[in-house]
Amino acid sequence: MEPKPARVRILDAAHELMLTVGLARATTKEIARAAGCSEAALYKYFDSKEELFVRVLRERLPRLTPLLNSLAAEPGQGTLEGNLTEIAREAALFYEQSFPIAASLYAETQLKQRHFDALRKLGAGPHRPIQDLDTYLRAEQALGRVHADADTLAAASLLLGACAQRAFAYDATDAGERPPLDAFAARLAKTLLGGISVAPGSA
Structure with a gap:
């Protein structure tokens, strides 16, 4: 099985962390770590945590x-x-x-x-x-x-x-x-x- 693209892994990790610890405590650093990428890589796909939140709402809910x-x-x-x-x-x-x-x-x-x-x-x-x-x-x-x-x-x-x-x-x-x-x-x-x-x- 091919590994998931980085953007998908980031969204998955953000969704999981936001559910378990809440939006306020789900930092981009923690999300990147859970996705298996660097924080810099996360910002290649999403401009901010707010944009990431919006994408989770639109693509995962x-x-x-x-x-x-x-x-x-x-x-x-x-x-x-x-x-x-x-x-x-x-x-x-x-x-x-x-x-x-x-x-x-x-x-x-x-x-x-x-x-x-x-x-x-x-x-x-x-x-x-x-x-x-x-x-x-x-x-x-x-x-x-x-x-x-x-x-x-x-x-x-x-x-x-x-x-x-x-x-x-x-x-x-x-x-x-x-x-x-x-x-x-x-x-x-x-x-x-x-x-x-x-x-x-x-x-």
């Missing part, structure tokens, strides 16, 4: 952003309920897998601010899925499948907020288990649809 972008590019495809269910499912998986990576940032305010500043320059950040879902819902609104008076930004925030909550809120319950993914996504989409669709439940 569930494909939420590409899904939202593809739906926004071709609104009117499939049923609105089916699309929202798929979005909710991918979003729930995305937050479930990204929360352990990014959570450590929130313990260090200055680091979080520096990191978010860098993400914004890269056109990334936790606000982007909300904006992308809002864009999709507005495209559906223009086609008449979402009610003209619906607040699409609020709807996007509600759906993705619920998916983010699923990533950590249910750990504190007696059972310590998250709601089953498929049923959670379907219920969330159906409930949201009742508030924004032109004909609730039949879009």
Whole structure:
């Protein structure tokens, strides 16, 4: 078996370290060591740890952003309920897998601010899925499948907020288990649809 290319090894190592020690403590030096390369080699592929984080999110985690972008590019495809269910499912998986990576940032305010500043320059950040879902819902609104008076930004925030909550809120319950993914996504989409669709439940 041929060895993995350096870029792939770096992404693999970054993903693993970010999951186990958190983003704040996963240094480029440690990532390079785990990938079996020098820190200088790491910087040949990635300009910064922030860019590496964005690449881990985009290439190693569930494909939420590409899904939202593809739906926004071709609104009117499939049923609105089916699309929202798929979005909710991918979003729930995305937050479930990204929360352990990014959570450590929130313990260090200055680091979080520096990191978010860098993400914004890269056109990334936790606000982007909300904006992308809002864009999709507005495209559906223009086609008449979402009610003209619906607040699409609020709807996007509600759906993705619920998916983010699923990533950590249910750990504190007696059972310590998250709601089953498929049923959670379907219920969330159906409930949201009742508030924004032109004909609730039949879009």
